[in-house]
Amino acid sequence: MNTEPISNLHRVLSRGHFAVTAECGPPRGANGEAVREKGALLKGVVDAVNVTDNQTAIVRMSSISACKHLMDLGLEPVMQMVTRDRNRIALQSDILGAYSLGIKNILCLSGDHQRFGSHPEALNVFDIDSMNLLSTVRTMREQGKDLSGHALDGAPKMFIGAAANPFADPFEYRVIRLAKKIDAGADFIQTQCIYNLDRFKAWMDMAAGEGLTEKVHILAGVTPLKSAPMARYMAQNVAGMDIPEPLLRRMAGVPKKKAAQEGIAICLETLQALREIPGVHGVHIMAIEWENQVKTIVERAGLLPRP
Amino acid sequence: MIVGEQKPVQEILQMVAPHRKFLILGCGTCVKTCFAGGEDEVALLASALRLASRKDGRPVEIEELTVERQCEDAFIAEAAEAVSRNEAVLSLACGAGVQAVARRFPRSPVLPGVNTTFLGVLEHQGLFTEECAGCGDCQLAVFGGVCPFSRCAKKLLNGPCGGSQEGKCEVDPDTECAWHLIIERLSALGRLDQLRAYVPPKNWQTSLSGGPRKLIRKDHVI
Structure with a gap:
């Protein structure tokens, strides 16, 4: 896509800037103010904010509505969407609705299994998987059609993301899966949290070897x-x-009061190392229920102001 | 085969509580093989229920009978006399068998004594595993003979997910990751490149999603 940027995140990445995104988990309730409070901590600090979709299968405010709260503050959201809870009819309908509200980035996921969440007795859906969702959004964007082939009255022109976990097994297959996600429609990838830099580098090497980082x-x-x-x-x-053992020992080796500080220091060192890996175009900071630290991290990493 | 598991005795006792005289009807096919509803299980359950009801001071009269298959009317017919002598039937067949018996005897309450669990295989003595979802559109050729619809907790068509660890499923560390098995098997067959292809959304019309299914074999209809 070399045309007009679809979103701010797309603009930052396509111009070769090192992108910064963060995460905002909506509340377990109807409190829109909670979203706005988290959002306020991220304003001007990141290029876009991922809004999770009932993460860990716990019922929370919907991703779309939390995205809208953030947009009202002037933040750009990345709407996360999982295939666990909705079939292809509901997913497509929500994509259309989200775009109509101005949501321009989407992260396509399968979702955590409900066994780990607040409603383990729920029926899951998984009508389609994350790969299918990527392909669906791309078809909607580029062909202006839904999955049935019906022409849409207004195509959702979204910047499409996918997740990748370089640390899951089988390792050799992880790059094949990445390639499949790119072919299916992924414009950007946000990875699982990285602590094992060696393994991440090995994964990036394999991805680069396949030409995927291009x-x-x-x-x-x-x-x-x-x-x-x-x-x-x-x-x-x-x-x-x-999380490699030496890092765990390092965290355990500092006094309790200084652990958080040590955690931030490790995060900054990791970030620095990541910036030097060819093909890494940005960082996604998932400071879970610790959003007030994102600014500190981005600032100390020398990534402010944002482009 | 259809795999089932006998319901807990407490649950069965509650179900049969209104009846003083009932028939335990076993099924000699699938549920016999998985030790849930054959002759032996009928006898064991009958003893357990007699004992429990005597203890409660409300003795019951239980008749035992096992037919070859409760999902076929010709075999169900063999139970007609026994059914008519009793107030109710406690069927140890799968859900299909229970319903077939109920249909045949509209005036007898027919109660389920077994939880039908899945279509599976006997992996080794005493271990049964789910291996088929009965989706009506078999795609095992695509997946190297391992079914992700019945064996992957997320029914992924383009797996594995990020939770696959050392060949195990994140949902249960005692369960093998179906996608790990698919990759292993296709690697062994030298066909791993097959997985590079995108698998499009599944057509679920042939599954229960399309409504209750029926198979008509015109060549066999009399």
């Missing part, structure tokens, strides 16, 4: 560790999360 913007994911127990918990309980 075809897609890769935004490397980071999550600052808040405490030693949090780091340990993530390492042991979050599937596809790879």
Whole structure:
């Protein structure tokens, strides 16, 4: 896509700037003010804000409506959309509605299994998968048609993103899957949080070897560790999360009061290392319920002001 | 085969509570093979229920019978006399069998004693695993003989998801990741490139989503 930028995020990336995105998890309630408070902390700090879609399968305010609250503040959202809860009819309908409200970025995901969430007894949908969703959004954008082939009265021209986890198994297959996502429609990729830089570099090397880093913007994911127990918990309980033992020891080795500071320091070091990896076009900061630290991180990384 | 599991005795006791005289009807095909509803299970359950109701001071009269298949009228007919002698039938067949028996005997309450769980295989003695969703449009050729619709918790067509770790599914570490198996198998067959192809959305019309299904074999209709 070399035409007019679709969104601010697209503009930043297509002009070769190092992009910065962050994450905003909507509240477990109808409190729009909570979204606006989180958003205010990110204004002027990032190029776009990902709004999660019932993440970890916990019922929260819908992604679309939280995106709208952020737009009212002048922030650009990346609407996350999972295929767990809606079939192809509802997904397409929501994409049309979201675009009509001015939402211009989408991140297509399958979604966490409901077994880990607040409603493990729920029926899941998974009518289509994340790959199919990518292809659907691209078809809608480029052919102006829905999945049935029906011409749309107004095509959603969205900048399309996908997730990639370089740390899940089987490792060799991860790059094939990345290639499939790019072919299906991904313009940008946001990765799982990176702590194991060696493994991430190996993955990037493989991706570059396949010519994939030329075809897609890769935004490397980071999550600052808040405490030693949090780091340990993530390492042991979050599937596809790879936190090397030396980092866990480093977090455990500082006094409790200084752990958060150490977590930020690790995050900044990681960020610095990521910026030097060819093909990494930006960073995605997932400061879970710690949005007030995003500005500190972006500022100390020398990434302010935003282009 | 159709795999089922006998309901907990407590649940069965509550179901049969209104009846003082009932028939436990076993099924000698699928549920017999998975130890849920054959003759042996009928006998064991009958003893357990007799014992429990005696303990409660409300003894019951239980008759036992097992037919070859409860999903075929010719076999169900063999139970007609026994059904007529009893107030109710506790069927140990799969859900299909329970309904077929109920249809045949409109005046007898027919209660389910088994939870029908899945279409599966006997992996080894005592272990049954789900391997088919009965979706009506078999795509096993695409996936190297491993079905992601029945064996992947997210029914991914272009998996695996980010939760696949060391060949196991994030939903249950005792479950193999179907996509890991697909990749392994296609690698072994030298056909991994097959997975490079995008698998489009599945047509679910042939599944239950399209409404209850019927198969008519005109060549066999009498």
